[in-house]
Amino acid sequence: xxxxxxxxxxxxxxxxxxxxxxxxxxxxxxxxxxxxxxxxxxxxxxxxxxxxxxxxxxxxxxxxxxxxxxxxxxxxxxxxxxxxxxxx
Numbered sequence: 001x002x003x004x005x006x007x008x009x010x011x012x013x014x015x016x017x018x019x020x021x022x023x024x025x026x027x028x029x030x031x032x033x034x035x036x037x038x039x040x041x042x043x044x045x046x047x048x049x050x051x052x053x054x055x056x057x058x059x060x061x062x063x064x065x066x067x068x069x070x071x072x073x074x075x076x077x078x079x080x081x082x083x084x085x086x087x088x
Contacts, residue, residue, distance in 0.1 A: 006031035009046045009057040016075040020056040
């Protein structure tokens with residue numbers, strides 16, 4: 001089974017974003033980081049995908065299809081663990 005594709009939207013100075021990055025790094029999960037701090041286009045993309053302005057946002061592809069990612073808003077380690085376990 002292919003490795004999950006994870007995208008992480010962050011904002012500089014956010015403790016939950018730092019915690020999410022540390023969790024992903026500790027679990028050796030590779031991810032694409034998108035910093036929305038000074039990137040209006042990326043921030044709009046994040047809001048479009050989630051319907052809200054809150055970080056971190058973590059997108060985990062489902063069944064290898066990046067068009068239908070599972071979305072986690074905020075740092076929710078239990079939810080991440082379940083989503084990523086399903087991808088193993």
